[in-house]
Amino acid sequence: MRDTWPLLEQTSFPVIKRKIPEILQVNLGYLCNQSCLHCHVNAGPTRKELMTGENIDHLLEVLALPSTHTLDLTGGAPEMNPLFKDLVRASHEHNVKVIDRCNLTILLEPGFEDMAVFLAENKVQIVASLPCYLQDNVDGQRGKGVYQKSIDALKILNQLGYGKGDSDLNLTLVYNPTGPYLPPSQKELQVDYQRFLQDEFGIVFNQLFTITNMPIARFGSTLLSKGEFESYMNLLKNSFNVANLQNLMCMNQLSVDWRGYVYDCDFNQMLSMNIENPGNGLPLHIRDVLDTNMEDISIRVADHCYGCTAGQGSSCGGAFD
Numbered sequence: 294m295r296d297t298w299p300l301l302e303q304t305s306f307p308v309i310k311r312k313i314p315e316i317l318q319v320n321l322g323y324l325c326n327q328s329c330l331h332c333h334v335n336a337g338p339t340r341k342e343l344m345t346g347e348n349i350d351h352l353l354e355v356l357a358l359p360s361t362h363t364l365d366l367t368g369g370a371p372e373m374n375p376l377f378k379d380l381v382r383a384s385h386e387h388n389v390k391v392i393d394r395c396n397l398t399i400l401l402e403p404g405f406e407d408m409a410v411f412l413a414e415n416k417v418q419i420v421a422s423l424p425c426y427l428q429d430n431v432d433g434q435r436g437k438g439v440y441q442k443s444i445d446a447l448k449i450l451n452q453l454g455y456g457k458g459d460s461d462l463n464l465t466l467v468y469n470p471t472g473p474y475l476p477p478s479q480k481e482l483q484v485d486y487q488r489f490l491q492d493e494f495g496i497v498f499n500q501l502f503t504i505t506n507m508p509i510a511r512f513g514s515t516l517l518s519k520g521e522f523e524s525y526m527n528l529l530k531n532s533f534n535v536a537n538l539q540n541l542m543c544m545n546q547l548s549v550d551w552r553g554y555v556y557d558c559d560f561n562q563m564l565s566m567n568i569e570n571p572g573n574g575l576p577l578h579i580r581d582v583l584d585t586n587m588e589d590i591s592i593r594v595a596d597h598c599y600g601c602t603a604g605q606g607s608s609c610g611g612a613f614d
Contacts, residue, residue, distance in 0.1 A: 502611030
């Protein structure tokens with residue numbers, strides 16, 4: 294796989310600084326039951342990297358801080374970490390909102406048949422990847438048969454109360470473009486998703502997030518192999534919207550990898566752009582966060598950051614507009 298980092302390192306992206314961390318986005322490991330083309334962490338069924346109990350204990354110490362209100366769990370398939378359920382239960386003791394970035398198909402895998410019920414019982418908010426509402430596009434991006442499994446999983450979640458207006462079980466779907474272009478209007482696409490899924494399958498959900506594909510990892514390598522990297526970067530830069538700078542997720546969020554090291558975002562995580570410990574200059578670890586003033590630290594930037602500021606903006610919480 295071809296590395297895009299040498300083409301991203303030199304940048305003119307504006308200087309931005311951190312605020313007090315409020316959200317911990319934690320990668321519990323790269324093990325996944327899928328291998329998606331757009332996956333920026335290169336997750337898959339053969340990956341062995343999983344967060345340990347020691348680092349989860351350090352996470353819980355940070356979650357106890359008054360400023361921390363959300364734990365956002367990702368992977369791979371975060372549910373495949375054997376400590377996933379223990380972490381969810383322990384997080385509730387700190388009155389922290391828990392988000393599970395679920396690929397949907399994991400809910401149908403052998404050994405995970407009770408996962409959907411567990412998520413509902415523990416009021417876990419689900420952000421689920423469904424990169425299109427049409428079968429051919431989803432199967433082309435995520436693998437043959439993934440679309441139907443995703444539909445089946447969404448029906449199970451609806452039966453448990455997810456996505457319904459009278460329920461506190463929030464269900465968000467995520468759209469990723471299938472090629473080197475920006476997402477369409479999030480508001481307009483949400484209407485299309487809701488209409489199609491309701492009419493075809495009786496499926497309901499609360500909201501849609503559109504997320505711009507970053508020119509790193511598998512997607513970046515694909516751009517290079519097809520000779521599309523330069524044109525895609527030009528698209529991102531030419532679509533730069535300065536108003537999006539104030540909404541960037543890296544300002545109030547810490548991204549933590551499976552080893553416990555801390556980054557400004559999970560894209561920086563995949564580029565090994567660690568936050569440096571101001572005390573010793575070494576990569577910051579989650580165990581050191583309690584003793585570190587994170588406010589006003591400069592955020593590490595490179596050319597991939599234009600992906601978050603292009604057009605309507607992009608973050609783990611969807612578009613800014």
